[in-house]
Amino acid sequence: MPRVSTDQLAARRQHILDGARRCFAAYGYEGATVRRLEQSTGLSRGAIFHYFRDKDALFLALAEQDARRMADVVAEQGLVQVMRDLLDTARKDGDGSGDESSWLGTRLEVSRRLRTDPEFRGRWQQHSAELTAATRERLDRLAATGALRDDVPAAVLAQYLELVLEGLVSHLAMGLPADALDGVLDVVEQSVRRR
């Protein structure tokens, strides 16, 4: 067997994650059968499960990667920007299944499994903690510049933003219209800032 470089391994792993993202977004966790994962990645089950122990490990790796990218956006632009990105994706293609860089599909599945699978809930906790930490840091930086309202603890504002994000994800999961929500997100953004 030819030797494969670390770069090639990483690229192959990412290729699988991108295909799996489309697959989970289109069919949901239960509907993403091994056959469908093969189709969407263009690889055999042997190749896929060489990189990921099982479907659950694959989904968790995907959700982790998306959570990290979400945390990066939060650090740079805040949680409201994450919500605006989700909204844009929903407008473009409904469930994020067409856009392999979109985290909407994964986020909808994470939410669904958090509600229905207590075991998954436990495994997910550390990743949600990462996003919370990124949100807190971002708010602390805003506070240092005097842009944040200071009559409410930053921890409460962070929780507020996470609650709205959850509402948005749920709204989109129900297939409710996304068009009029920009104004709503403006209200959310204003309400954490100093007036």
Add this chain to the structure above:
Amino acid sequence: MPRVSTDQLAARRQHILDGARRCFAAYGYEGATVRRLEQSTGLSRGAIFHYFRDKDALFLALAEQDARRMADVVAEQGLVQVMRDLLDTARKDGDGSGDESSWLGTRLEVSRRLRTDPEFRGRWQQHSAELTAATRERLDRLAATGALRDDVPAAVLAQYLELVLEGLVSHLAMGLPADALDGVLDVVEQSVRRR
């Protein structure tokens, strides 16, 4: 057969709804089998389905009744008060299954079915419209007293409140802690009012 007065019929119907509410809250829609509905109402399936065509009709009647009660609270005290009530119930007993007057359990099931059952979504639309109308009316009344912020259309504020409600329901459905959310609801309440 003895004749039964309209009052008695209404009381029997309400008795079934209250038992069914506990049953759906405890087991979810799918888990609320006919046998469990019999147990929680103390009535035979014959008696239950004399009043309601089938399980779906029973659930819809329950959800309708709760939506109407929710709309009443909205009219009197606003949508944020509905959220505070949900929070209180969640703190007391987790999923609202112990409290027959609680609408938390039903609300969680409505949300879940909205996400998973497109047909239910269609049937539910008219009831969600009722709540939206109650919210709009309440905001218009607040606006008339000058208590509402006037830099954002009332329709946007109504959507904002509904999005937060959805986030709260989702948060509680995931079994996330409810204790620190009072401060969050204070932020929500302030953000629709004139500062």
